[in-house]
Amino acid sequence: MRCEIVAIGTELLLGQIVDTNSSWIGEQLALVGIDSHFQVKVGDNFDRMERTIRHALERSDAVICCGGLGPTQDDITREVIAAIMGVELHRDEAVVAKIRDMFESRGRVMVDNNRRQADIPEGASLIAQMPGTAPGLVCPIGDKVIYAVPGVPHEMRTMMDGTVLADLQRRSGETAVIRSRVLRTWGDSESGLAERLADRIDQLDGLGNPTLAFQASGMEGIKVRITAKAVHETAAAEIISAEETLLRGLLGDVIFGVDEESMETVVLNLLEARGLTLAIAEGMTGGVLSARLSEIDHGLTVFRGGAVRGEMEDGERPGADSAAAAAIGARRDFGTDVGLAVTAARAHDEQPPGTVFMNLAMGEAQYAQTVSLPGDRARFRNYAVINVLNFLRKTLMEQ
């Protein structure tokens, strides 16, 4: 089963938008065992879109068209697919009503252009999920199929997860179950991890199942992906769990989480399990730490709040002492169990630039760590945040 991805939009060719959609879809296809040999970007041009999709259909079994489903005159994916299917478009009044309802629920009026979004090629069916005003389409052509999904990433993902991937698997007749789990690490290099796992990787090369792959994820650490193939879900899960246990034995606490678990999720879970609340004081990270914690802890139930304050670094003794005072201050101001502070040396301080001071006030104790980080400013902020979260994680785990 081969599936080609066609990303549609002149803005993609002009580099005004980076095509992250094809990458995401490519990753999902690989995870369910479907080959994707070609991925093409094409502009909003009828002739070139038609040639590209026809060419894709010749060499693949399925084509996912991403983009060109909007309300404007240059959104012509619907028309192109109808031409390839050799059918007419018909306007689905139920979809028109749905789009109108969406606008009204936002207190806005649907303009006439939006009606075009309800034009469906004869013989095509609607994708059940419709998170925006663009309906997705499943368009059969003989024993092949074209899917049309919007270019808006969250709309595309909702439709891929809800309909397209399952439909592709059903069509592929693949009965083997392919599952994977990602072990997320922080604190060792890719070559360092490879050395620690060298013997196990050799063994698995002989066995063929499961497989391991490393994936550097920049500021989010290095991912170790376990992929297993089995006759059913339970067997795949067992293979993965056994491998995870083995790898945890080899890698220890550089593994901080699994799959989509971020460092902040792990830290918030650790705090919650211990019945602790947290407040923070941020200097040069400027709210990034707060934003990441509150992204997970919506209700601010464990992470109770924080302050961003440049003056923390303007005290008489910037550095370890001011971080210690700020951690105590945060705990007091927000009435929490734990106070955490992160600040950095200024260019004119005695410390080298890139020095980050972290302090944790918990119970009767205070824990301090100073690290020296590389990187330009944008990377420095995020690098400092992941370091301070890891500092909190390891300190909590040692209690």
Next chain:
Amino acid sequence: MRCEIVAIGTELLLGQIVDTNSSWIGEQLALVGIDSHFQVKVGDNFDRMERTIRHALERSDAVICCGGLGPTQDDITREVIAAIMGVELHRDEAVVAKIRDMFESRGRVMVDNNRRQADIPEGASLIAQMPGTAPGLVCPIGDKVIYAVPGVPHEMRTMMDGTVLADLQRRSGETAVIRSRVLRTWGDSESGLAERLADRIDQLDGLGNPTLAFQASGMEGIKVRITAKAVHETAAAEIISAEETLLRGLLGDVIFGVDEESMETVVLNLLEARGLTLAIAEGMTGGVLSARLSEIDHGLTVFRGGAVRGEMEDGERPGADSAAAAAIGARRDFGTDVGLAVTAARAHDEQPPGTVFMNLAMGEAQYAQTVSLPGDRARFRNYAVINVLNFLRKTLMEQ
């Protein structure tokens, strides 16, 4: 003159790396007036690479192959291009020596695999710039041309800027200058903007120059791009400026910035021009507003700081009153001229969910606005932040 981009690497198809190279190259091509109608990703497979590059040569005058020039066995771009040219590879010993010198200057030893990087198709010439161990190639095929550049972004960019773009322009015989400017808008839909500009768009369709294009940028609003073609730089700049003046007349203050200006840049500039400092109080935005402001205002000179506090929403009267008190409190706590607060109704409040209360304390006055926002939580936060920044922008502009 048409130039197609072929990005090479199985890791691109699998989504392990996002193909930002093609986007960057596409942008550079557009800026020098060269059309790029198709951009293709293909894996490290001889047959599929050959078919893809041959197909690209049929429909374009030039092909830029990006990637597959490394030292490992799956780096086969050199071999594929030689096959398409119908020539042999020869090893360029001067290049071998250059690669060896690079390794030695880094205190490392060149492994044998790296010699493969010095294999050049007969009739191809080397790109003068060579920032890494992979030489770039210019490979003429009749009156067409294939360029091969590495996938490492900074190496690719150095070769594009140093050789490829100038070579393409020379081949195209194009002397016209193409320039563009983006007007950034917030507060109207794409279809709404299209309706307001409908007459002007009709006029320009007749004139052909400049051209307008809309680009939805999600949470960052909708961009209106003006592109002008002229005989020289000054004439292009004049066409763009005249069009900008005309569009500003039609769209008014929904235009918040130009090109790379973000809403927070604009707001911080407005504050600075008025000699005002800012402090904020955030509820459900949880630090996102703070992180965005401090990302621009590194030194916290205009944006002095802020607090994230769940309790703001737990007062007796959550809503407009608590936002007003929080704006005053932020101004007092940080000793600034302006205090800004943003908070939201909770699910069990009398207000409908999605209601956001904004308040601005400035001088003797307080300004309040309440908006109702759609969206899931992640989008809701960012949507609230852009709304509160726009509220601050418009209030400052009205003073």
